[in-house]
Structures are given as structure tokens and as C-alpha cells.
Amino acid sequence: MSQTILIVEDEVAIADNLSYALATDGFTPRHVTLGQAALDLLQTGATKEIALIVLDVGLPDLNGFEVCRRLRQFCNTPVIFLTARSDEIDRIVGLEIGADDYVTKPFSPRELVARIRAVLRRQIAPASLTAADINVERFELRAEEARILYFGHLLNLTRYEFLLLKTLIERPGQLFSRAQLMDLVWSNSINTMDRTIDTHIKSLRAKLKAINENDEPIQTHRGMGYSIAVA
DSSP states (O other), rough: OOOOEEEOOSSSSHHHHHHHHHHHTTTTEEEESOHHHHHHHHHHHHTTTEEEEEEESSOSSSSSHHHHHHHHHTTTEEEEEEOOOOHHHHHHHHHHHHEEEEESSSOHHHHHHHHHHHHHTTSSHHHHHHOOOETTTTEEEGGGGEEEEEEEEOOOOHHHHHHHHHHHOOOOTTOOOOHHHHHHHTOTTTOOOHHHHHHHHHHHHHHOOOOOHTTOOOOOOOTEEEOOOOO
């Protein structure tokens, strides 16, 4: 069955070229020109049929970063940012607010389609990790639902927070270096930096502490990496 890709781009020529490349590669493209139109569409339940969103940063109504922030409040659909800006800080911000990749204009539509396929492949977890839910005392991982409970409370996580915490709790006590976490969680995001991991760890700790301020499950190994403490 063909997967639907939502293109949020106000430049019609760019959207048309990308739509053609997607259709040629077996996808079903869907195009809107405004950020609010994308949010309205997704809030109607379209998230169930849309496999991935290509989101332009420089939209005429809402900044693409703001669209992504709002989107992540109710939807975990993968997002690839499309932008004319190549500054490192923009790439970092984009990835930290929940994007899965970041492509700078001008770009090759074929390359972008390849990146889309790479992101979609990451959505399919290995069978060994989805065969059963995992309960590590304090955590309950519901892999097929993409949810994690902490002391019985459902955590409100962004996509990358979920993937990062999932990786840690699946192997309690194992030390992961930043490089290992980059490979496992951000495997195809070539512009991701160590700082991104530290930022996500900080955010995760804040969300865990809001539920149980006396528990410190994420352990820092100075100069080495992170692990989940065995309860």
C-alpha cells in the first residue's frame, strides 16, 4: 500500500518537483502551502494516514519550527525540515524540537526521497525489540504503542525522547557512549551533535523528576556516556 507524504511548502515549483519524485518512487504526495493548514489537517485525524511530513521552515504564516512544536503536542509522525538556512544552530534547534532530519535548499528531490525512505525504515523496530513489553521495575515499555510508563504514569515524550529512553531501558545497567546513542537513535541524521543527546537527557530527567523527584534512573558516566540504573 502506498504511503502518503505530506509536503508543507509555499513554493509551488519546489512542491511540484518533490511530488513528482515521490509519486515516481511509489509514494502518494499531499501538498499544503501553510503551516496552519497542515496543523488543521493533522488534527482532523489525518495522522493515521500520513507516514511522514516534509516541513518548510520559512512558511508565510507560521515558522516551521513553531509548526513542529505544536505538532509534537499531539502527533509523533516523522518530520523532515526543508529550509534555505544552513546555520548549525538552526539544524540543532530543528532536531531538538522533534524533527527526524534536516535538508537544506537547494536539494535533489531524489536525495530527499532517499532520506524519506531512510527515516521510514527507522520506524520499523527490530522484531527482537517488539516481541514483548518490557517492565524494569520503575519503567513499563509498551513498544507497540510507542509509550513508556514511569511508576505507572504515562510519560509525555517527543519522538526522540521516546527512542532514547527506550534504548536505555531495554538494556538496564549497560553503559552507552554518546557515539553509540547517536548511531542507535539518530542513525541517519548526519548533522546531529553530541549536544543534542545531552539536551534530550536533560529533558528526560526533568520529566522523570516531575513524577518522582527522589528517583534518578538515568546515570551519567563522566566522559563515557549514560545508562539506566538497575532498580
